[in-house]
Amino acid sequence: MALFFQGTVQTDAKGFAINFCTGPSEGDDIAFYFNPRIGQFTALNSFKNGQWETEASAPDKPFTAGAPFYMIVVITSNDYEVYVNDQIFCMFNHRIPFEKVNTIRVVGDVSTNIIGFIENWRICPFFREEKRFVTITGSLVSASTKFEAFYSISNPALPYALKLPANLKHNMAVFFQGTLQNDAKSFAINFCTGPSEGDDIAFYFNPRMGQFTALNSFKNGQWETEESAPDKPFTAGGQFIIIFVITSNAYEVYVNGQKHCTFKCRIPFEKVTTIRMLGNIFMNLVCFIKSLPPVPQVSNWFADDMAVQVKGIVSADAKGFAINFYTGSSANGDIAFNLNPRIGQYTALNSFRNGEWESEESAHDKPFTAGTPFDMVVAVRSDNYEVHVKETQHSTFKHRIPFETVSTLGIKGDIGIALINFVKNWGKSNKSVMTGIIKQNMAVCFQGTVAAKPDRFAINFQLGPLENDEHAFHYNPRIGKYTALNSFRKGRWEKEEKASDKPFKAGGSFTVVFHFRSHGYENWDPSAPVEH
Template structure:
């Protein structure tokens, strides 16, 4: 960093002649993406959309078998692309947003295209504005204010250096005002202030900054915040800078922004949001005003109020140290407001339900069966019916709590306690048939979006993200030939071993039809367990699992056995010892981080 880019080769125990690129596109604290393209003449390097260098071959391509990455870099994702071409590479990056809003405010960039989206940038961030800034565009930014935040700033600049002018400096200061200014010819100009500050410590937000002919129009959480009149021409603005105490989830520019498209009701069409080990799905259901990873305690209005036929959908995980949590349907957002329905699972005990009226709790009702377990994922629906609140947990009806207060008095939702809520939102016109449809996720892109790349669309049935291990769950519909199990994961640097087990049941005594057991620094072992005993071990000739490295696994279920591919290469075929129709359960345990798994069916 701060110097050249060096390129070389190493052969017969020694480094060869170095080559240098004088332009270094890699900057400290900045995100990047790159392609290295092996061509007949050499390695062609692209960084941030621009061809950087061609390093001519010194060794035959066919002798290259391994990739090594070392040094000071945060690698978010890497992988290989078949049939790469310049045209597919140079497509303009854009993401179609159905809803990315912290949708408690009813915002939506519904069907708007965010160009050149940047996710989780490392701050301070500075980068060019593709095509320059012009009226009619909008900067969209979604983030969270850390609990220890002091201030942050968004700067529209005439260049990327510290000395360049700032046409618009937007500077929220926590617990104080929002300051706005410009910086020209080496000095700050006259500050302007907004006394109302919508940014709060520990809270999520979303905002738009819209360059208009007269100035920069700022919207925060669905409300127009300020208009900062131009002090410098728009056409001189070429760079965006973000600094300070802010966690930015995503930002990008929208072309042809308009108030009507901005104020449409927020909704997300869900293909699958289930912890889909139970085969649930809100497939093709629209979750209105979805909220992802809310900071608890959460309290917010129910858009349009509560009414029969709606459903609250919530997906989450119970922490391993959890005590209890509660979901409250309230008549208002203050602590003194009535609670029409208090749903209160207590770990290792019962599920309590109650109401709170006129300053006091009423008669508790209990469910002795508690489906919430420490360390386990769950999904649930609470469905207001004419007679009461119907609760479903993990695909099973759990309880009906009869109304004690009229539905029309309920205006707010409150979530408190020991729970990690991944996502929640309301579904209109909920019904049992739509609820029990098979869960599936169409994967359209797992890669870098700047150049519009995409993986082939595959349907993963019953996807599970970031499962808590050890994991054990039923295989929906049972195991059959023609299916495949897909995993994405990472081997921790301190890993010893892990295993994936196809079992005939969920108890420790049940048979294991296929035990896949990579051991770090050793072999990959495969076996079966029947009638209380392990059988003859089989071994793979190579072990592709390395400490600290990511991997993908595809286990194809064939009529003759389990065909295992790791990182795109066939590893082993383990022939059946127990009939497929007896396999009902998947088990994962050991030292491994699984980011995603699910079943794929042949089309």
């Protein structure tokens, strides 16, 4: 079998370690200690009965500060074989039986994007055309969705011309994951009709840092009319996920889960045979996706007194977004209810039937504001839709198209989606769906990055959505000091307890899991599985 790691060395990294351990505690034996020390060498060792054994070494290359990598550790009968970026890197003979390994610990100055297990590993080809699964969260799909990428390339050396494995088709997508170089000025992804530099370019996508993103096509030896989009969220040294979705007449581009731009086809996309990548980037992963997941189907049980809950955040530069209740099996049917907050103006309420918009109604745009989260419920009543935001009724819209015909939920625009939930018998639920219910042995996972110049942050488990509602648990890392633990009841803070501020540090990524036990909350950082 084999283990797959994909990550990025932090920009100020001194080193990191991947440990194959016989248990979850720091004092347990380590069958294989893999420790790149940036600018020096990679230490290879084992730890048994409380003592380090004889150290071996390998080069520190290709691990460099700020650079991405992917690594495969193959388990053979005699040793661990390590491959980095498609090249054999080192081998380490077994000193402790590999069957005793039950824990992988990753520590140090590294951000790991993907950790995976591969059964029945075959040495060749090195993950070039293996099946791979990709998870996307954001406005492109309704929620976090996992689907198969039927062809993938890892860490190509740029400039790189990639011949398409199949013709581009409607609803197909191309997925890019990468990191911009620290001094990046620009990069380009070109959808070309051939592999040569002089071939036509159906779509030229060219982010220029600090300026804008140029969109264009190149035909018969000449550039055509340039269009533009924001350069955000591309920043020097930053990571990104770009998804190009092929529609019937355009390329739709999503960056980090948000719709970035649309470019209408000037050259038929069926003529595209090659993708060329160049510029100041490290491209970790390129995948082709046969078809995107369908929008969630809600047919057969869309009925009176059910509700749809949508939790998300409005983009910082948002102009508007829309939530549509469609009557068809795709997003091309009639719209029984179009809820369309237009930030800074008003919320449009409407229906769309037989190819035409009907009479528009309106409500206030509050509380939808740029850069802020929201928690909204659309409840289906016998005569209307009731919209509640943060437990306050926002608007109503009378049925023009029978709600029983609604089969599809569509979401688009300048928002990121964290949760979509469907609830039967809304009136009898006491609206508990707004917050959910914590139960014994449940866990909540948070993954994020501490700001570069942090002071503190807090995660609060509250009895309600407002700031002055009681806090069952206030978890407040104060960077460089300690982590405050407390509760807030009857308008007053109670006795504060403390824990270490580790492993939270400025600019560092983290994953925190809160485990709800009968006697209290347990907090874990899975990257270093020690109770915090």
